[in-house]
Amino acid sequence: MVLLFKIGFLDVTWVDFVDIALVSILLYQVYKLIRGSIAVNIFLGILALYLVYLIVRAAQMELLATILGQFMGVGVLAMIILFQPEIRKFLLVIGRGTEFKENIFKTIANWRHQYHDDFDIHEVMEAAKALKATKTGALVVFSRDTELKFYVQTGDALDSAVNKRLLLSIFNKHSPLHDGAVIIHKGRIKAARCVLPVSENDNLPPHFGLRHRAAVGMSENTDTLVMAISEESGRLILARNGKYLRSLKLKQVEHRVLQYLHNDEPARWEEEVKDEEPEPTESSPAKA
Incomplete structure (x- = not known):
């Protein structure tokens, strides 16, 4: 791996820049999909709850951390259910972006x-x-x-x-x-x-x-x-x-x-x- 520079104990490579860029694009696309819809409020609520969970765990509040931890354990499944329309729209956007328009499949599409x-x-x-x-x-x-x-x-x-x-x-x-x-x-x-x-x-x-x-x-x-x-x-x-x-x-x-x-x-x-x-x-x- 090619090392670009070092910040303290962090080794920064060109792969890190690509990683950050891809994550930024992904977050921007997610933002465009949920902008103006009720999903924004749900997303902010989940984010706030997760931050509370991190604070509670850092403060070693065992009982509350256990309760919130159980909820976070099924967080991925809950998000899939809550954001089903937005996930569907996101996959539809990806599907449209990967269409082959300028190759042999264009002939089939015209047919x-x-x-x-x-x-x-x-x-x-x-x-x-x-x-x-x-x-x-x-x-x-x-x-x-x-x-x-x-x-x-x-x-x-x-x-x-x-x-x-x-x-x-x-x-x-x-x-x-x-x-x-x-x-x-x-x-x-x-x-x-x-x-x-x-x-x-x-x-x-x-x-x-x-x-x-x-x-x-x-x-x-x-x-x-x-x-x-x-x-x-x-x-x-x-x-x-x-x-x-x-x-x-x-x-x-x-x-x-x-x-x-x-x-x-x-x-x-x-x-x-x-x-x-x-x-x-x-x-x-x-x-x-």
């Missing part, structure tokens, strides 16, 4: 995505235009690679072609299928009335109702693009990777959906919006 040529996005955009005009709530999930069977099973299976009239019928306020999400995969409406996870992000705007929070929550937990239309204001948002875009023109929405389906999204997805139209003003907080 898998050939169905997008048959997907008429204009049917969805025409439906979205009508839904916005009539202030009809809607929630549409676009899935590029996975069938989302778990979420499909929470609703009513359809497996039908994407059609403007069908989407308008589903989200009609008097339809038994309107209360939930539509899942679109491989150019087909797989199911309607699907239940989506609701985001626990505390930084979302206060006027975001359950529909908008479900759109963000679904994008946090899965590799999907979600479109939500507010029932109160007709506001449309797109959610991806826990982030969202609003005040988009329909042409911009169409462009975003096609980028997602063709796996051609910009690196900074949430910052690539131009020519935004002003968001409708509200006299009171709106519910999605």
Whole structure:
């Protein structure tokens, strides 16, 4: 091992710098995942309890140290249970970062995505235009690679072609299928009335109702693009990777959906919006 320098009794090598850098990156990624969520408070609580345990053990308080020690013994299992959504998101980020995009597997990926040529996005955009005009709530999930069977099973299976009239019928306020999400995969409406996870992000705007929070929550937990239309204001948002875009023109929405389906999204997805139209003003907080 190559020794760089020595500080007292510590031998510092280049491996130590690499180790510190990797740990810093890991902690930063963890911070980004739990930032703005209730997991931050849980993490700080566990950290405070661990510091108390160290102090108690150093002070040789045997009884209290034994009790806290028993709790710390199952700490790893408890953290896995408490931080299950965050761990899932972290593994999803790692999985996306290790995709082979510029090698032989790209050909296979393109073959898998050939169905997008048959997907008429204009049917969805025409439906979205009508839904916005009539202030009809809607929630549409676009899935590029996975069938989302778990979420499909929470609703009513359809497996039908994407059609403007069908989407308008589903989200009609008097339809038994309107209360939930539509899942679109491989150019087909797989199911309607699907239940989506609701985001626990505390930084979302206060006027975001359950529909908008479900759109963000679904994008946090899965590799999907979600479109939500507010029932109160007709506001449309797109959610991806826990982030969202609003005040988009329909042409911009169409462009975003096609980028997602063709796996051609910009690196900074949430910052690539131009020519935004002003968001409708509200006299009171709106519910999605």
